[in-house]
Amino acid sequence: MRVDINSDTGESFGAYTIGHDAGLFRSITSANVAAGFHAGDPSVLRATIRLANGHGVAVGAHPGFADLVGFGRRELNVTPQEAEDLVLYQIAAVAGVAAAEGVKIQHVKPHGALFNMAVRDAELATAIARAVAAFDRTLILFGLPGSEILNAGRAAGLRVAAEVFADRAYEPDGSLASRRKPGSVIHDPAAVVARAVRMVRERTVVAADGSVVALEADTICVHGDTPGSDDLAAKIRAGLESAGISVKAIGVQ
Amino acid sequence: MRVDINSDTGESFGAYTIGHDAGLFRSITSANVAAGFHAGDPSVLRATIRLANGHGVAVGAHPGFADLVGFGRRELNVTPQEAEDLVLYQIAAVAGVAAAEGVKIQHVKPHGALFNMAVRDAELATAIARAVAAFDRTLILFGLPGSEILNAGRAAGLRVAAEVFADRAYEPDGSLASRRKPGSVIHDPAAVVARAVRMVRERTVVAADGSVVALEADTICVHGDTPGSDDLAAKIRAGLESAGISVKAIGVQ
């Protein structure tokens, strides 16, 4: 039994700092590195890749909308072609900077609104998968279990990874509960750890209504921009390992 | 006897159009493609690479300052590290998008103020050369003959190409005459063609004061953002070929 732990990283921008990358890199196994559109800049990108690599953390591209003020979290009505070109550009930038640091990138995880839109928009999902495949067919595409993006990734011949959120409530249909609902974010670290272990061992989660829902769990997302995220990541990793689960980057054999 | 003809391309941005790329690609042999910082966007970048490749024109990265409103033409007091990261990022983006289109990039030419500052600023020039070498030691670095950027490129083990401007007046010391001086831009196509031929055949140019100046001439720059630039490029190419000079991309054996 094994699982990957991923987190969004490299989100600082110029004089602005977000996240606790150095702390997270002690516990996570895959870093989704911002590419300068919704967050990050060329110097932050390079420093983040060096830091991840120094900690043995696998690097992935984390493309998002060119909406820095909105942190890529606002839906933007792009055409599929725009999405494809946007994603290809950002993968290229991250992969090329990584290559200059001696690192081959492992995966691609769309960010924020782009990630959410690709859950249900098959045309957008196909455009994203096309960009990934055009760049490198060995990259692993991250997305929600059951989402259009994973379907599109498979259809494009890509390896995909189903991502779960141990600190978020789920609906009975396996979708994430909206952040606006009370209780949608789970703050108790012990509960988060227990959910993570269950997700990996049993491939299930207890939904908000108490029902048990099956879900794939290849990689667990830890949010990096909340206070204490590095501690939470450490606890999740320790809890998984105590339960006999091997925590390794998804691309490691 | 041979020479390359290069031009800045891919400078359109969203709804904004600059240049006559399709026309230029009939005559030039190397395209300096903007990377989205001083000009260009992800969709323009990709379309420009496709268009260049379809015309058999070699592709290069054209990194510039992140100053879209100034078109990268205003000097910005970056640190050498910022310059290195900025250039590496932009090379990575262009090279990666090109690779997805089946194209290996040939060269790097800094843009505008970054190009001009690297003529005389050895520290900046070294930072740029370091970025190029970190990405790919087979890339050819373009710069003015006698400039710090060519020195830095050679010191970094890169192949360099000396660039001349057939439509610009030169000072007796071999530097370009300032655009503010009367007569600094030569508008008569026949004169431009004659200068281009002389630069390649004799490795000299007649300076503004009538003196004859020696200069290296591996590649001739044609400005793409002036009306009629595609016609001028065609005339220069025809003039060179009539004079028995082979016009080929710099990287072609």
Add this chain to the structure above:
Amino acid sequence: MRVDINSDTGESFGAYTIGHDAGLFRSITSANVAAGFHAGDPSVLRATIRLANGHGVAVGAHPGFADLVGFGRRELNVTPQEAEDLVLYQIAAVAGVAAAEGVKIQHVKPHGALFNMAVRDAELATAIARAVAAFDRTLILFGLPGSEILNAGRAAGLRVAAEVFADRAYEPDGSLASRRKPGSVIHDPAAVVARAVRMVRERTVVAADGSVVALEADTICVHGDTPGSDDLAAKIRAGLESAGISVKAIGVQ
């Protein structure tokens, strides 16, 4: 009988040029001036206001989304508060630069996707109207007849102006036909002029299915970013005046 003619202006950005403002200003009576978010920059804004004022054209603010690469034409899922602050900022910038040029602005017309979203989204429309009213209750708010933005403007105590498009097809319900439909843009100048005259004299338009639809027509929009837009504007104005219609800025007594 009278009518206003408006056009989007000030859309150039740095080295990038869009539109034919100088030509348009000979015929239009109200200029919607971009504020630097979806188009325009501080120097273009100021020059456009001077040019409009020199031609006796009334100035309005034309706020849009901060999406330069998308020219403000892509829907962006902003909160009402973000929309209100975005619109207030842009009105402030245009009005303040205009004041420094001795000009009091007359109106506000949201741009592109923001304009379109405010046709049907009452909450967004209310946020926009709140921004206008917070800045200056004497400003006139432009929008489609029957739209939520005009309702919101009236509810906020603002004077509103119903805007029509003489070169666009209408649906039987009075909405604009989608640009994707064949025939949705009318290219024959004579037909456009005839439609403009009818809209003002009879307050009706012949819809795509031949039915006659009633609509308010306080101001006619002429698109500024299409070739020949200055000629079309001149023809529309001449046609209106030949039909005995007075062409004056909406805010002129």
Add this chain to the structure above:
Amino acid sequence: MRVDINSDTGESFGAYTIGHDAGLFRSITSANVAAGFHAGDPSVLRATIRLANGHGVAVGAHPGFADLVGFGRRELNVTPQEAEDLVLYQIAAVAGVAAAEGVKIQHVKPHGALFNMAVRDAELATAIARAVAAFDRTLILFGLPGSEILNAGRAAGLRVAAEVFADRAYEPDGSLASRRKPGSVIHDPAAVVARAVRMVRERTVVAADGSVVALEADTICVHGDTPGSDDLAAKIRAGLESAGISVKAIGVQ
């Protein structure tokens, strides 16, 4: 005896937070509010103005270069016309948003590299003063004592305010010691307070070499983006008041 205390505020941007504005507003009397170019965004701007006003802190515009990733701290080779238009736009935006909140702005303080360049570049300083005067001749222009910007402000008929830095070392000629020199920033709060009191009471400062230098001191700048800046501001204010100095916004009678 009286003095003003000013600080740069409103520097957060979207999801990115910089500064401790709420804490600072308990002690300072004038807020330099970023306008969205080097820092700030439309929502941050408005919220900052509300917060300042709620604390009885006077509001000023803090225009800077359009260089968000460089936080406006990198010299950019703008033309005087570009500088004038850039400053006018940003004053207009801040003043207009403030007006919608019932606040008349009091002053203008250029930011970062623009501020530093205007110390010695008379042409740039004149352009900035022209923008301020074009907008509102009653605005107070902040700058270093002895700088070109204060000369230009006076020449334009503006009231000016000489600004001092209690936590920075001075050279014997009255200029600020470079941040690169050891000891250029004074970290001991008691020393900073003592310097502030001396600057206001005696109009002198002890320079880095021990010599006593005369300088004007209308307003004391407290840096807002350093940890503990709100505490330091409180100590400076308390120290000044204990010394019998009245701490009031510069524009208050």
